[in-house]
Amino acid sequence: MLPSHPEPLVTAPAETALLSLLLTEGPLSRVDLARRTGLSATAITKAARPLIEDGYLHELPPQRTAPGAGRPVNPLAVTPDRQFFAGVKISDDTVYGVLCDLRATTRATARRPLAARDPEAVSALMADLVEELLDADPLHRARTRHLGIAVSGDVDRAAGRVRYSTRPDWQDVPLAEAAARATGLAVTVENDVKALTAAEHWFGEGTGTEDFALVCIGAGIGAGLVVNGRLLPGAYGVAGEVGHISVDPAGPRCACGSTGCVESIASTSAILDTVRRTTGRPDLDFPAVVELARSGDPAARDAFARAGRAIGTGIAALVNLFGPERVAVTGEGLDTYDLFGAHIQVAYTADAFRSAGRCRLTLRPLAWDDWARGAAVVGIQTLFG
Amino acid sequence: MLPSHPEPLVTAPAETALLSLLLTEGPLSRVDLARRTGLSATAITKAARPLIEDGYLHELPPQRTAPGAGRPVNPLAVTPDRQFFAGVKISDDTVYGVLCDLRATTRATARRPLAARDPEAVSALMADLVEELLDADPLHRARTRHLGIAVSGDVDRAAGRVRYSTRPDWQDVPLAEAAARATGLAVTVENDVKALTAAEHWFGEGTGTEDFALVCIGAGIGAGLVVNGRLLPGAYGVAGEVGHISVDPAGPRCACGSTGCVESIASTSAILDTVRRTTGRPDLDFPAVVELARSGDPAARDAFARAGRAIGTGIAALVNLFGPERVAVTGEGLDTYDLFGAHIQVAYTADAFRSAGRCRLTLRPLAWDDWARGAAVVGIQTLFG
Numbered sequence: 001m002l003p004s005h006p007e008p009l010v011t012a013p014a015e016t017a018l019l020s021l022l023l024t025e026g027p028l029s030r031v032d033l034a035r036r037t038g039l040s041a042t043a044i045t046k047a048a049r050p051l052i053e054d055g056y057l058h059e060l061p062p063q064r065t066a067p068g069a070g071r072p073v074n075p076l077a078v079t080p081d082r083q084f085f086a087g088v089k090i091s092d093d094t095v096y097g098v099l100c101d102l103r104a105t106t107r108a109t110a111r112r113p114l115a116a117r118d119p120e121a122v123s124a125l126m127a128d129l130v131e132e133l134l135d136a137d138p139l140h141r142a143r144t145r146h147l148g149i150a151v152s153g154d155v156d157r158a159a160g161r162v163r164y165s166t167r168p169d170w171q172d173v174p175l176a177e178a179a180a181r182a183t184g185l186a187v188t189v190e191n192d193v194k195a196l197t198a199a200e201h202w203f204g205e206g207t208g209t210e211d212f213a214l215v216c217i218g219a220g221i222g223a224g225l226v227v228n229g230r231l232l233p234g235a236y237g238v239a240g241e242v243g244h245i246s247v248d249p250a251g252p253r254c255a256c257g258s259t260g261c262v263e264s265i266a267s268t269s270a271i272l273d274t275v276r277r278t279t280g281r282p283d284l285d286f287p288a289v290v291e292l293a294r295s296g297d298p299a300a301r302d303a304f305a306r307a308g309r310a311i312g313t314g315i316a317a318l319v320n321l322f323g324p325e326r327v328a329v330t331g332e333g334l335d336t337y338d339l340f341g342a343h344i345q346v347a348y349t350a351d352a353f354r355s356a357g358r359c360r361l362t363l364r365p366l367a368w369d370d371w372a373r374g375a376a377v378v379g380i381q382t383l384f385g
Numbered sequence: 386m387l388p389s390h391p392e393p394l395v396t397a398p399a400e401t402a403l404l405s406l407l408l409t410e411g412p413l414s415r416v417d418l419a420r421r422t423g424l425s426a427t428a429i430t431k432a433a434r435p436l437i438e439d440g441y442l443h444e445l446p447p448q449r450t451a452p453g454a455g456r457p458v459n460p461l462a463v464t465p466d467r468q469f470f471a472g473v474k475i476s477d478d479t480v481y482g483v484l485c486d487l488r489a490t491t492r493a494t495a496r497r498p499l500a501a502r503d504p505e506a507v508s509a510l511m512a513d514l515v516e517e518l519l520d521a522d523p524l525h526r527a528r529t530r531h532l533g534i535a536v537s538g539d540v541d542r543a544a545g546r547v548r549y550s551t552r553p554d555w556q557d558v559p560l561a562e563a564a565a566r567a568t569g570l571a572v573t574v575e576n577d578v579k580a581l582t583a584a585e586h587w588f589g590e591g592t593g594t595e596d597f598a599l600v601c602i603g604a605g606i607g608a609g610l611v612v613n614g615r616l617l618p619g620a621y622g623v624a625g626e627v628g629h630i631s632v633d634p635a636g637p638r639c640a641c642g643s644t645g646c647v648e649s650i651a652s653t654s655a656i657l658d659t660v661r662r663t664t665g666r667p668d669l670d671f672p673a674v675v676e677l678a679r680s681g682d683p684a685a686r687d688a689f690a691r692a693g694r695a696i697g698t699g700i701a702a703l704v705n706l707f708g709p710e711r712v713a714v715t716g717e718g719l720d721t722y723d724l725f726g727a728h729i730q731v732a733y734t735a736d737a738f739r740s741a742g743r744c745r746l747t748l749r750p751l752a753w754d755d756w757a758r759g760a761a762v763v764g765i766q767t768l769f770g
Contacts, residue, residue: 323619
């Protein structure tokens with residue numbers, strides 16, 4: 001049996017609070033740590049000691065505060081190089097890899113074209129990719145024990161299985177086991193949107209919030225929802241499906257079987273289908289559609305406008321139902337934000353209910369490597385019991 | 386300063402876990418309590434002791450288990466009469482009151498027509514109502530310290546203020562203070578749907594779930610959402626607004642300013658407006674519309690069908706985003722469930738995404754007194770720190 005679930009580093013509530021706060025918002029003085037965690041100064045010192053001894057935390061040199069403000073303080077900080085985390089995103093045609101440090105800073109990247117799709121071949125490819133990442137620095141190999149893998153679709157994280165994915169076309173694949181065998185690392189498999197949400201919540205737009213959503217737009221449309229600081233899993237494994245809210249009973253039939261889903265109007269392929277149909281040009285590809293819209297073609301512009309309105313209405317539904325503090329919008333769909341961004345904002349503002357609309361939408365441009373970084377952050381979170 | 390925030394009875398995690406489990410699912414054996422809370426037998430005994438001494442819990446006589454199954458066990462149970470809680474719902478034209486015991490069983494009810502709407506007059510009326518409830522049994526007066534008030538609209542529970550309500554027409558009313566002065570009880574004011582959700586989560590359809598939603602249909606359409614066992618407040622005070630999800634861009638203009646909201650299609654007054662318009666009979670009232678629909682009038686039947694589809698689509702959006710374990714549907718709208726129930730179910734089934742649709746919808750008929758009971762349950766929850 002391979003070590004697919006390493007022992008967590010911290011389980012006690014005080015250590016958990018201290019380490020997670022320092023990871024995401026450190027360095028912080030002991031006074032600030034006590035204030036933010038609600039722990040006593042003694043409890044902070046006690047919780048910090050084993051983490052300092054293990055090399056995860058260190059004390060910074062004393063910081064002089066304002067004259068007369070009392071004795072100097074030694075802030076505590078995470079030691080980023082103490083441990084590294086590999087992360088991989090499997091896309092349609094490429095496997096993207098990153099190596100991150102403890103604070104989710106990317107220290108190395110690599111990628112491979114995806115040829116064969118069977119799990120063993122993909123695992124061998126990931127092992128090769130991980131080797132390249134570990135080779136980038138001698139410290140990497142000594143201090144990397146975990147690989148996170150992000151896949152689109154329905155993932156059973158606890159069991160390490162991909163239940164269903166269209167990219168690649170997998171059903172019930174025991175990916176964690178195959179990848180652990182190939183790489184010798186402990187492996188966690190997670191849905192890609194959930195992994196990215198975890199990364200943004202801890203190390204991005206959502207830092208410091210308890211209630212946060214990340215909405216991804218592009219080939220698919222989905223969201224990760226953080227409530228009370230925890231990612232919503234859904235009692236039956238489904239949550240955050242903002243792409244499958246039905247926003248127009250006269251809309252297109254969606255692949256999910258419903259009608260007028262946000263995704264059926266606003267995904268990349270939905271926009272392409274609409275423009276092909278309305279222009280009578282089935283030869284168009286998506287870049288051509290984008291060019292048409294940018295050149296002012298009314299049919300193409302209208303398809304993007306309608307997509308933007310559907311997305312804005314979907315985000316407003318999310319905000320009206322769960323009232324997050326902040327929503328970040330990301331995904332490869334942002335490449336065409338000039339064509340639908342204003343429509344998203346207008347529909348969101350019109351449909352957000354009363355003070356729920358105070359929730360700010362922020363844009364978060366996305367590189368493919370960021371998906372892999374999300375997978376690495378899932379690894380960082382396995383430090384916690 | 387009046388005692389508007391009494392000291393909680395329990396604050397320690399073990400006592401909190403024990404008392405809340407016994408309140409909602411007791412009596413339970415110590416073995417079951419240990420298993421369900423994750424506490425040791427010793428911790429259970431230690432947590433139970435002060436609650437037994439205070440009279441909140443008692444031991445039941447030994448229950449013989451199966452022959453040879455070890456020594457007999459003494460299950461622990463809540464003592465329902467130990468404390469009572471008054472609850473009041475303020476509606477358009479009536480104030481409803483109940484007195485509940487610790488397990489939310491209604492022990493007395495009373496009601497008064499609502500004449501004057503100013504907060505002082507309503508508080509005096511509530512005081513009069515509470516007197517009647519306390520007079521019903523000598524124990525009531527001795528053991529009631531808390532009044533919960535349920536009001537529709539935007540309520541700042543922590544501050545005890547009604548920020549905004551249309552029933553009655555209030556803006557920024559310090560209701561808790563006025564009611565505490567009038568009744569001499571500690572007072573909590575809560576939004577009526579949230580209060581009812583708390584009651585259903587602890588003592589109704591949601592018992593034992595961590596993720597639950599209560600959807601109310603009628604004059605307004607709203608929901609209370611419980612995530613990880615806690616009622617969602619919304620970062621900006623708005624959450625659960627399933628009535629203000631926009632489900633049809635060609636739908637009616639909603640009072641909130643948006644278009645095609647569930648409420649603009651499916652509230653009682655929306656259905657009435659539609660039928661008046663489609664039949665050309667502005668004289669109709671809602672009972673007449675119901676009668677028309679029940680007698681088979683196509684226009685009236687169609688208005689209910691459209692309402693049912695909008696509600697079903699709204700609930701599916703909620704389920705696709707949150708993935709609750711169970712959804713209960715309630716409200717005075719259930720009186721006409723024969724007219725739109727099947728349409729709710731069909732739309733919900735069509736629009737629920739994959740396994741999210743395993744979430745069961747249950748119907749929960751609602752009496753006006755149940756709203757007041759919800760307010761009393763808010764009081765029971767103030768026992769917890």
